[in-house]
Amino acid sequence: xxQIRNLHVKVGGKEILRGLSLEVRAGEVHAIMGPNGxxxxxxxxxxxxxxxxxxxxxxxxxxKDLLALSPEERAVAGVFLAFQYPVxxxxxxxxxxxxxxxxxxxxxxxxxxxxxxxxLAVAKERMKLVEMDQSFMSRSVNxxxxxxxxxxxxxxxxAVLEPTLAILDxxxxxxxxxxxxxxxxxxxxxxxxxxxxxxxxxxxxxxxxIVPDRVHVIANGRIVRSGDKxxxxxxxxxxxxxxxxxxxxGATP
Amino acid sequence: MSATATSLLLQGLSxxxxxxxGHDAVWLQDLRRAAFxxxxxxxxxxxxxxxxxxxxxxxxxxxxxxxxxxxxxxASRWLTSGAIDSxxxxxxxxxxxxxxxxxxxxxxxxxxxxxxxxVRSLAAALADKGESLEPLLSRPxxxxxxxxxxxxxxxxxxxxxxxxxxxxxxxxxxxxxxxSDGGKTPRVSHPRSLVLAGAGSQATIVETHVxxxxxxxxxxxxxxxxxxxxxxxxxxxxxxxxxxxxAFHIALLDVRQQRDSRFTALSVALGSSIARHEVQVRLxxxxxxxxxxxxxxxxxxxxxxxxxxxxxxxxxxxxxELYKGVVDGxxxxxxxxxIVVRPGAVKTDASQTNxxxxxxxxxxxxxxxxxxxxADDVKCAHGAAVGQLNEDAMFYLRSRGIPQKAARGLLTYxxxxxxxxxxxxxxxxxxxxxxxxxxxxxxGVEPPAGDVTEAP
Numbered sequence: 001x002x003q004i005r006n007l008h009v010k011v012g013g014k015e016i017l018r019g020l021s022l023e024v025r026a027g028e029v030h031a032i033m034g035p036n037g038x039x040x041x042x043x044x045x046x047x048x049x050x051x052x053x054x055x056x057x058x059x060x061x062x063x064k065d066l067l068a069l070s071p072e073e074r075a076v077a078g079v080f081l082a083f084q085y086p087v088x089x090x091x092x093x094x095x096x097x098x099x100x101x102x103x104x105x106x107x108x109x110x111x112x113x114x115x116x117x118x119x120l121a122v123a124k125e126r127m128k129l130v131e132m133d134q135s136f137m138s139r140s141v142n143x144x145x146x147x148x149x150x151x152x153x154x155x156x157x158x159a160v161l162e163p164t165l166a167i168l169d170x171x172x173x174x175x176x177x178x179x180x181x182x183x184x185x186x187x188x189x190x191x192x193x194x195x196x197x198x199x200x201x202x203x204x205x206x207x208x209x210i211v212p213d214r215v216h217v218i219a220n221g222r223i224v225r226s227g228d229k230x231x232x233x234x235x236x237x238x239x240x241x242x243x244x245x246x247x248x249x250g251a252t253p
Numbered sequence: 254m255s256a257t258a259t260s261l262l263l264q265g266l267s268x269x270x271x272x273x274x275g276h277d278a279v280w281l282q283d284l285r286r287a288a289f290x291x292x293x294x295x296x297x298x299x300x301x302x303x304x305x306x307x308x309x310x311x312x313x314x315x316x317x318x319x320x321x322x323x324x325x326x327x328a329s330r331w332l333t334s335g336a337i338d339s340x341x342x343x344x345x346x347x348x349x350x351x352x353x354x355x356x357x358x359x360x361x362x363x364x365x366x367x368x369x370x371x372v373r374s375l376a377a378a379l380a381d382k383g384e385s386l387e388p389l390l391s392r393p394x395x396x397x398x399x400x401x402x403x404x405x406x407x408x409x410x411x412x413x414x415x416x417x418x419x420x421x422x423x424x425x426x427x428x429x430x431x432x433s434d435g436g437k438t439p440r441v442s443h444p445r446s447l448v449l450a451g452a453g454s455q456a457t458i459v460e461t462h463v464x465x466x467x468x469x470x471x472x473x474x475x476x477x478x479x480x481x482x483x484x485x486x487x488x489x490x491x492x493x494x495x496x497x498x499x500a501f502h503i504a505l506l507d508v509r510q511q512r513d514s515r516f517t518a519l520s521v522a523l524g525s526s527i528a529r530h531e532v533q534v535r536l537x538x539x540x541x542x543x544x545x546x547x548x549x550x551x552x553x554x555x556x557x558x559x560x561x562x563x564x565x566x567x568x569x570x571x572x573x574e575l576y577k578g579v580v581d582g583x584x585x586x587x588x589x590x591x592i593v594v595r596p597g598a599v600k601t602d603a604s605q606t607n608x609x610x611x612x613x614x615x616x617x618x619x620x621x622x623x624x625x626x627x628a629d630d631v632k633c634a635h636g637a638a639v640g641q642l643n644e645d646a647m648f649y650l651r652s653r654g655i656p657q658k659a660a661r662g663l664l665t666y667x668x669x670x671x672x673x674x675x676x677x678x679x680x681x682x683x684x685x686x687x688x689x690x691x692x693x694x695x696x697g698v699e700p701p702a703g704d705v706t707e708a709p
Contacts, residue, residue, distance in 0.1 A: 048652045075654030087649040091667025100663065101653035108654070140667075141649075157653065 001026045001196045002066075002165055007057035009039070009046055009221075016042045018221035019057075024165075024214075029197045031207055031232060034218035035240040040200045041084055043218070044169040047198075048081035049074050061165065075101075076108040078164030082154035082171050089141040094153070095123060097141050098160055105161060126159040130186040147174035155186040166190070167198045172206035184209030204236040219243040268320055269408055280387045281379065288391075288406035297400045307587040307619050308529050308558040313501045318441035318473050320408070321353035332465075334360055337430055341461040341493075342684030346425025347372050352432050353472075354442025355411050364425065369418035372427055375445055376411040386414075389447055389479065392507075397533060401503045405477040409445035412476075415458065419451035419483070426457040426491075426678050433462070435470035435497050446478040450486035450514075457489040459681055462504075464497030464524060471526075472496075476504040482514035484538070489517045491681060495688060496524035498555060504530045510570075512538035519675055521685055522549040522557045523692065529558040536563070536570035536598075547576040548672040550692060551584030551616075558587040565598040565628075574605040577672050579665060580616035587619045592633065594626040601631040609639040610668050612661070662693045669693075 002024040009017035016039045024030050034040050046053050049071035059066040066074060089097070102122075103113040114122065127134065130152040142150050151171055158166055168187065172180055187210050191197070199210055207215070207229065215231040216223045217240070224243050225231065269285070277285070297314055298305035337350055337360055349372065350360035356374035366372060379386065391406065413429045431444050448458055462474055474496065482488055496502050502525040508516055520530050534543045549557040563572045578586035588607045609618040622635040642664050650660035669689055676682035 048648075050648055070657070071648060071651035072654050072656050072660075075652060081652055083649065083652075087643075087645045089643075089646050089649070089664070089667065091670045092663055097650070097653075097663075100659070101650075101655050104656060104659065105654040161653065 001062060002198075003058075003060040005058040005060075007043075007046070007055070007059065009042055010054040011042070011052060016053075016221055017046070020218070020222050022216065022223060024196045024198065026164075026196055027193045028213045029191060029199060029210065031210075031212035031215045031229075032198060032200045032218055033202070033204070033215060033232060033235060034243075036202065038218045038240075039221045040202075040218055041169055044081055044084070044167050044198070044200055047074075047167055048079065072104070075161070075163075076105055080158050080161055080163030080166045082151075082158055082166065082168045084169040084171075084173065086142045086145075086150040086154055088143045088145075090143050092141050093137075094139055094141050095120070095137040098123065098157060101157075102160055123160060126156060129159050129189055130156045131182050132156050148176065148179035151175060151179070151183055152186070155183055159186060159190060162190075164194065165196050165198070167200070169200045170202060171199070172201055172203060180206065181209060204232040207232045217243050269410070276380070278379075278384065280384065281390075284387070284391050285407045288403040291398065291403045292400050292407065295398070295400065304560060304589070307585075307589065308527065308556065310503075310527075312527060313473060313503070316439050316471060316473070316501075318439045321355070321440040321442045332357075332360060332432070334362070336465075337432070340432065340463045340465060341428070341430045342681055344426045344428045344459060344678060344680045346423075346427055348428040348430060349374065349413050350430045350432060351411060351413075351444060353434055353440060354431070354444050354474075366423060367418075367421045369416075370421055370423060371414065371416040373414055374411055375409075375414045375447065378414045386447070389449075389481070390445070392479070397507070399505065401475050402477055402505050405443045405445055405475050405505075409443040409477070412445035412447070412478075414446070415448045415456070417448075417450050417454040417456050417486075420453040421451065422455040423457075426459045426681065428459045428461065431460070431462045431474065431476065433464050433472045433474060433496065433500065435464055435472050435499060437470055439471045439473070441473040441475065444474065444476045446476075448478070448480040448488065448490075450480070450482045450488050452483040452511075453485040454483070455487045457491070457678060459491045459493070459678065461493045461495070462502060462524075463493075463495045464500050469497065469499055471499045471501070473501040474504070476502075478504070478506050480506070480508045480516065482508070482510045482516055482541075484512045485514060486511070487515045489677065490519075491676065491678065492518070492520045492530065493681075493685060493688075494520070494522045494524055494528055494530060496528070498524060498526055498553065500525050502528040502530070504528075506530070506532045508532070508534040508543070510534065510536050510538070510541035510543060513540035514538075515542045517544045518546065519672070520547040520549075520559065521672075521689075522547070522551075522559065523688060525555065525557070527556045527558075529560065531560045531562075533562045534564065534572070535566060536572065537566045539567045539569040541567065542571045544573045545576075546574070546672060546675050547588075548578075548669060548689075549576070549586050549588075550579045550581075550669075550689070551586050552581040552692065553584060554582070555584045556587075557585070558589070560587075560589040560591070562591045562593070563603065565592070565594045565601040565603065565631075568597065568599045568601070568628075570598065571602045572604070575672075576607045577668065578607075578609040578618055579612065579669060580609065580618055581612040583613075583615045583617075585617040585619070587621075588637075589619075589621045589623070590635070591623040592625070592635075594624075594628050594631050594633065596627045598628045599630045601628065601633065603631070603633045605635040607637040608668075609637075610665065611639065611641055612665065665693050666690065
């Protein structure tokens with residue numbers, strides 16, 4: 001479903017990703033782990049189409065050139081990013097925003113748009129998945145939400161938009177254990193044969209709840225090691241120190 | 254003063270004098286001549302006038318405007334009550350319609366008002382019992398000398414007179430619609446309205462200035478509205494300026510407040526080539542509260558100026574001000590917010606906010622908060638901001654599949670939404686929402702108002 005080949009990303013002249021390659025098949029959940037500043041979040045932003053980056057390399061999504069698409073075209077194609085820092089948008093109602101988004105996707109996909117009543121039914125059902133209170137729906141997008149509420153809102157949006165490729169950028173950061181369980185349950189409910197997920201995290205903790213098929217360690221802008229879920233446990237024990245040194249050495253031509 | 258302007262002035266007054274010979278009371282003739290003389294001596298404002306720094310009036314003065322003729326009001330046969338509804342909104346209450354500055358009874362609808370309340374054409378009132386109006390009509394330009402207000406005093410013939418007796422509440426909004434028909438000949442009208450709110454009375458006034466007509470010609474509206482609030486009176490004044498984009502609009506809203514009165518104004522400036530909507534409020538007795546809100550949305554090459562002056566004369570008065578601008582194309586928006594706290598106006602509580610959103614690289618905003626404080630023990634705050642659409646928010650919306658153009662529309666509408674929510678008259682709010690939405694990039698789906706019902 002997703003093939004990343006030799007991805008180089010610079011921002012403001014500084015190279016963040018230095019030849020990253022990765023392949024994710026439909027139905028799989030891959031965890032991307034790494035220390036702060038290793039380029040995890042940059043990868044997420046680049047895949048979602050953020051325009052602040054200078055990108056070279058190849059990213060194929062369902063066989064097509066993902067990098068050629070605008071952020072909204074990627075969303076239409078089924079890519080979803082759960083933001084590490086969801087943006088507050090005063091004056092735009094949460095529910096109105098999400099209906100606009102869903103209808104934009106449906107329209108582009110040649111489906112009939114949902115009216116307010118039909119949409120409300122869908123939204124209410126998906127809200128239960130992340131145990132979100134209905135009062136959030138009438139509030140402005142993320143405005144005044146706590147950290148945990150924002151993350152739930154991301155997973156709720158994902159549940160409504162039903163992406164094919166979901167990228168979760170540090171969805172666990174800032175969550176207490178109860179919120180983490182709720183979010184993880186929401187994510188697990190969305191796992192399916194046709195859907196792939198990239199779960200980006202600093203800590204192994206999230207992976208107790210969302211068990212990955214593959215774990216990759218990213219350091220200094222490239223994947224330095226890949227393995228199964230046990231790799232995450234190993235990292236928990238020994239930390240990233242060894243990988244960072246190795247990464248620096250490997251990055252030097 | 255330019256030769257064109259002077260000759261136009263002379264022409265205007267001599268025509269008016271010959272037309273009204275024998276109609277106007279002596280005091281009114283004197284008032285007109287005095288105001289006229291003032292303009293001749295002092296001239297029109299130039300770039301050197303601090304209060305007119307941002308708005309050049311040369312283009313207005315150089316246009317050979319002819320005075321509008323009452324007969325034209327009748328000539329606009331296509332005008333029906335239904336056409337007014339769609340142009341200005343149907344607010345349900347009493348509605349006075351003026352065409353090219355003259356009262357059009359056929360298009361107006363007079364609803365039953367509480368005992369003693371008056372809503373009528375000023376021309377009719379002057380013909381009836383003019384004398385009592387004298388001090389009122391001469392005041393604004395005498396106290397705040399200003400060429401266009403003086404010109405209005407010299408040449409005004411019609412407008413609205415609204416009188417609300419003490420302790421009387423008029424529930425439905427009183428709607429004044431000034432409709433101008435941009436014909437082949439550029440025309441000028443000088444509407445003059447007066448609102449007298451008795452002690453403890455309550456009323457909502459909506460003033461709509463709208464352009465219509467098929468020829469797309471230029472015209473000039475030079476309006477003065479005066480609102481006097483007696484003790485404990487509550488008045489809300491809404492103004493929707495939606496003239497055609499070839500028109501000129503200069504207006505003064507002059508407000509005086511007595512003890513414990515409350516005044517709220519909301520101005521929505523959408524139309525005109527050059528427009529200046531000036532609001533002056535004098536808080537002259539303790540406990541008076543005033544709130545001035547405004548939204549201006551210049552686009553193309555429109556120039557929309559919003560000067561406000563709040564004078565805290567008495568102690569213990571409160572003023573609040575929120576103006577927002579959305580500027581697109583090569584439009585230019587101006588907010589010039591002047592607050593003066595006079596000596597002795599202790600315990601003044603004043604705050605002013607101006608926020609602007611620039612939608613294009615060639616859009617321009619001038620924002621100038623001015624606080625002059627001559628009293629101790631006061632609380633005054635102001636803030637101004639000019640910015641573009643938030644990039645993070647744009648990316649967030651687009652990453653969810655909302656196309657760039659719709660995302661821009663959505664964020665712009667969110668910025669404006671705060672002002673629209675301040676419109677307490679529901680029928681007016683939905684009318685203005687439509688006007689505003691039609692000026693923004695498509696948002697992909699119907700206005701967010703539909704989602705209000707979705708709140709659990």
